[in-house]
Amino acid sequence: MEVRAEAQYGTAASVLLGAAREASLRVVGSRGPGGFAGLLLGLVAQHCAQHVDCPVVVFREGGR
Numbered sequence: 001m002e003v004r005a006e007a008q009y010g011t012a013a014s015v016l017l018g019a020a021r022e023a024s025l026r027v028v029g030s031r032g033p034g035g036f037a038g039l040l041l042g043l044v045a046q047h048c049a050q051h052v053d054c055p056v057v058v059f060r061e062g063g064r
Helices: 012-020 043-051
Strands: 026-029 056-059
Touching (some): 012 043, 043 056
């Protein structure tokens, strides 16, 4: 398995969706620092889960 990191310009959702075209798996966080504390899934993670053609793993800090 190859794992790589890179920086790109654009909105988080558009950059992640663009990168997902080549991916066999997409891993995203459940919400960013601007999210609301009560939300279980952030807007970017939800958008990615609904629009990519590969499996999506949503990682939630604390493992709960």
